[in-house]
Amino acid sequence: MSDIGRRLKELGVELPAAKTPVANYLGTKRSGDLLFVSARVSQIRGEVGSDLTTGEAYQAARETVIHLLAIIKEDVDLDAIESVEKMVGFVRSSRTFTEQPKVIDGASDLLVEIFGKHGRHARTATGVAQLPFGAAVQLELILRLRERA
Amino acid sequence: MSDIGRRLKELGVELPAAKTPVANYLGTKRSGDLLFVSARVSQIRGEVGSDLTTGEAYQAARETVIHLLAIIKEDVDLDAIESVEKMVGFVRSSRTFTEQPKVIDGASDLLVEIFGKHGRHARTATGVAQLPFGAAVQLELILRLRERA
Amino acid sequence: MSDIGRRLKELGVELPAAKTPVANYLGTKRSGDLLFVSARVSQIRGEVGSDLTTGEAYQAARETVIHLLAIIKEDVDLDAIESVEKMVGFVRSSRTFTEQPKVIDGASDLLVEIFGKHGRHARTATGVAQLPFGAAVQLELILRLRERA
Numbered sequence: 115m116s117d118i119g120r121r122l123k124e125l126g127v128e129l130p131a132a133k134t135p136v137a138n139y140l141g142t143k144r145s146g147d148l149l150f151v152s153a154r155v156s157q158i159r160g161e162v163g164s165d166l167t168t169g170e171a172y173q174a175a176r177e178t179v180i181h182l183l184a185i186i187k188e189d190v191d192l193d194a195i196e197s198v199e200k201m202v203g204f205v206r207s208s209r210t211f212t213e214q215p216k217v218i219d220g221a222s223d224l225l226v227e228i229f230g231k232h233g234r235h236a237r238t239a240t241g242v243a244q245l246p247f248g249a250a251v252q253l254e255l256i257l258r259l260r261e262r263a
Numbered sequence: 264m265s266d267i268g269r270r271l272k273e274l275g276v277e278l279p280a281a282k283t284p285v286a287n288y289l290g291t292k293r294s295g296d297l298l299f300v301s302a303r304v305s306q307i308r309g310e311v312g313s314d315l316t317t318g319e320a321y322q323a324a325r326e327t328v329i330h331l332l333a334i335i336k337e338d339v340d341l342d343a344i345e346s347v348e349k350m351v352g353f354v355r356s357s358r359t360f361t362e363q364p365k366v367i368d369g370a371s372d373l374l375v376e377i378f379g380k381h382g383r384h385a386r387t388a389t390g391v392a393q394l395p396f397g398a399a400v401q402l403e404l405i406l407r408l409r410e411r412a
Numbered sequence: 413m414s415d416i417g418r419r420l421k422e423l424g425v426e427l428p429a430a431k432t433p434v435a436n437y438l439g440t441k442r443s444g445d446l447l448f449v450s451a452r453v454s455q456i457r458g459e460v461g462s463d464l465t466t467g468e469a470y471q472a473a474r475e476t477v478i479h480l481l482a483i484i485k486e487d488v489d490l491d492a493i494e495s496v497e498k499m500v501g502f503v504r505s506s507r508t509f510t511e512q513p514k515v516i517d518g519a520s521d522l523l524v525e526i527f528g529k530h531g532r533h534a535r536t537a538t539g540v541a542q543l544p545f546g547a548a549v550q551l552e553l554i555l556r557l558r559e560r561a
Contacts (some may be wrong), residue, residue: 141386
């Protein structure tokens with residue numbers, strides 16, 4: 115079992131079947147040593163601040179990372195990931211909801227649980243009025259792959 | 264005529280005159296082998312889900328790619344584009360509109376029509392409440408250029 | 413005193429104490445010759461187009477650059493910055509506010525005042541309904557560092 119595979123097991127994280135995009139875009143695109151990962155939305159739907167609490171949305175962000183890893187694993191060995199460079203997190207926010215960073219912490223925390231210090235990343239956490247499928251959270255990633263991975 | 268020039272002609276796509284930014288930013292910025300392309304908004308205005316249908320917004324996304332190519336061509340030969348790495352698409356969305364991916368497909372589809380498999384990219388399609396000039400769609404790109412292009 | 417330090421002094425810009433992130437993400441992440449800089453929000457709060465004018469929001473964008481520089485300086489020598497590659501600016505916008513580019517010009521203008529032609533960048537200026545802490549503006553950057561910096 116791979117190192118990251120073992121770590122996921124320790125954390126009790128099971129990767130779901132990946133839903134590969136059916137349109138003219140890719141789940142991931144390799145660019146030199148970088149891997150651009152297409153945004154995924156949470157399976158948890160709803161507007162944060164009205165339908166969902168900050169804590170529920172934190173879980174939605176955490177779960178979205180698991181779905182991103184499932185997509186990434188279709189294209190590259192998870193052990194080939196050297197570090198997480200950048201994450202952008204969009205939170206579907208009510209007019210008055212301003213705790214987007216606390217929501218996206220759900221994703222940042224899990225990335226560090228999985229990848230250790232290499233999971234620490236630059237980040238943007240922002241609020242939007244609507245997301246695909248009415249999801250609560252949407253995350254995109256830029257990863258660095260080991261050379262020649 | 265260049266390869267991409269010929270392909271655009273086959274597709275019946277005519278590049279308009281580029282509107283170069285008049286402020287302290289650039290239409291494109293070369294960064295190593297990457298080309299960061301500033302976001303452009305669609306000439307089609309309106310809120311998707313109320314003023315505009317998904318199909319109309321799909322066309323807006325398609326047209327925005329054409330305007331992006333016109334800007335890019337000011338700075339680099341279109342034949343120097345090796346691949347489309349990443350696209351972010353913002354859709355000006357009504358409170359209940361959740362089909363942002365179908366809208367941004369208008370851009371993804373045209374990129375693949377033009378660049379073939381090298382036009383396939385990582386992507387984020389998200390919803391925002393407002394865009395510059397009240398446009399329906401806004402797109403930004405990261406491209407990879409051929410070495411020494 | 414460093415070149416950029418001198419330039420900041422000429423411009424009358426004083427860098428505040430940096431607020432380093434306390435969560436599982438970083439203020440900046442080095443990635444090869446690129447530096448991904450986490451988004452910062454303006455200290456100026458309010459919705460642009462209702463609570464704040466375009467001119468006030470322009471100042472908010474300008475001030476946010478200063479806070480970004482303070483964070484960057486914690487991690488790298490400001491003289492190690494070769495150029496500003498990309499900026500994304502989110503403007504907390506009322507339903508009818510569409511002058512996001514004029515707001516983000518506040519950031520672009522200051523970057524060029526500080527870094528000269530190397531401060532010119534690719535850019536996205538977009539509108540969102542809400543931002544962390546109810547801030548008016550949020551900015552993220554991608555910088556290029558001098559080799560071996």
